[in-house]
Amino acid sequence: MSELILHHYPTSPFAEKVRAVMGFKQLSWRSVHIPMIMPKPDVVALTGGNRRTPILQIGADVYCDTALICDELERIAPAHTLYPKGQEGLARVVAQWADDLVFGPAMAYNFQPAGAAEVFAGADPDWVKAFGEDRKAMRAGAPRMMPADATPTYDQYLSRLEDMLGGHDFLLGDQASLADFAAYHPVWFTLNKTPSLAGLINGRHRVRAWSMRMAGLGHGNDTDLSSAQALEIARAATPQPVDALPFVNHHGLALGTTVSVRAVNFGLEDSVGELVAATSSRYVIRRSDERAGVVHVHFPRVGFILNKAG
Numbered sequence: 001m002s003e004l005i006l007h008h009y010p011t012s013p014f015a016e017k018v019r020a021v022m023g024f025k026q027l028s029w030r031s032v033h034i035p036m037i038m039p040k041p042d043v044v045a046l047t048g049g050n051r052r053t054p055i056l057q058i059g060a061d062v063y064c065d066t067a068l069i070c071d072e073l074e075r076i077a078p079a080h081t082l083y084p085k086g087q088e089g090l091a092r093v094v095a096q097w098a099d100d101l102v103f104g105p106a107m108a109y110n111f112q113p114a115g116a117a118e119v120f121a122g123a124d125p126d127w128v129k130a131f132g133e134d135r136k137a138m139r140a141g142a143p144r145m146m147p148a149d150a151t152p153t154y155d156q157y158l159s160r161l162e163d164m165l166g167g168h169d170f171l172l173g174d175q176a177s178l179a180d181f182a183a184y185h186p187v188w189f190t191l192n193k194t195p196s197l198a199g200l201i202n203g204r205h206r207v208r209a210w211s212m213r214m215a216g217l218g219h220g221n222d223t224d225l226s227s228a229q230a231l232e233i234a235r236a237a238t239p240q241p242v243d244a245l246p247f248v249n250h251h252g253l254a255l256g257t258t259v260s261v262r263a264v265n266f267g268l269e270d271s272v273g274e275l276v277a278a279t280s281s282r283y284v285i286r287r288s289d290e291r292a293g294v295v296h297v298h299f300p301r302v303g304f305i306l307n308k309a310g
């Protein structure tokens with residue numbers, strides 16, 4: 001099998017979710033560091049538009065969104081499952097709550113002035129300004145949550161995690177599941193990137209011990225790769241066949257139609273390509289790029305919308 005190539009940057013919480021899954025599953029992977037803000041020409045060469053972090057590349061197949069990336073890692077490496085038997089639905093539901101509802105308030109809390117000062121210590125002020133403008137554009141008009149609202153919300157969510165951790169090591173029981181990785185990444189950011197704000201976590205003994213347990217999983221075995229090399233790998237590879245995948249047509253669009261796929265909430269860049277598969281859970285589009293060659297880009301149905309292009 002081709003190598004697992006994660007395109008990410010060190011401070012990305014969603015990337016930390018996947019890095020921790022790599023650790024849990026004891027995987028070897030190649031690490032491509034990508035820019036934190038637009039432009040991201042080498043990312044877009046692979047995805048055709050989607051700029052969100054991280055993405056997983058396996059040869060000429062590109063996987064967007066950590067929910068789908070985790071499914072793919074589970075398929076490749078089923079040992080140390082993310083979906084313990086009998087808890088498959090619950091693990092996904094709690095993970096979606098954490099990714100969609102905990103992450104935003106947590107990051108608004110983390111980026112209050114004291115936290116932002118820690119995150120941006122030593123950074124070029126022009127770059128910090130560009131970062132703010134990039135994230136504002138990415139929110140596409142959605143208002144930024146103020147610390148006065150974010151702090152009590154994050155606080156309440158942390159209390160829920162503290163309750164869930166009573167009597168066992170992980171959120172759903174004695175075994176880690178996808179729920180733990182999704183809830184862990186904003187907490188990881190608070191502890192590691194904005195330590196002056198970590199009181200909210202340190203006061204909760206179970207959350208604190210659990211986050212140490214999660215950190216102890218490590219990141220697996222990663223070695224650096226340049227984005228130019230990653231594009232070369234895509235170019236030299238052939239996407240995995242999709243012909244045998246069951247076609248589930250909710251849009252009245254035949255396979256072969258040129259479509260656009262974009263996230264529903266933020267980072268609304270369209271990825272455009274030929275629809276080559278649409279299963280009950282994912283879309284796959286085929287696109288051709290000057291540098292990446294022919295690639296298949298995979299998106300989950302949940303959290304993304306599909307339209308006929310143009």
Ligand SMILES: N[C@@H](CCC(=O)N[C@@H](CS)C(=O)NCC(=O)O)C(=O)O
Pocket residue numbers: 012013014015035036037038051052053054064065066067099138267303
């Ligand atoms: N639902 C997405 C969310 C990903 C996300 O929000 N990633 C952040 C970084 S932690 C991002 O894309 N930030 C802007 C960027 O990296 O360009 C996923 O699970 O992959």
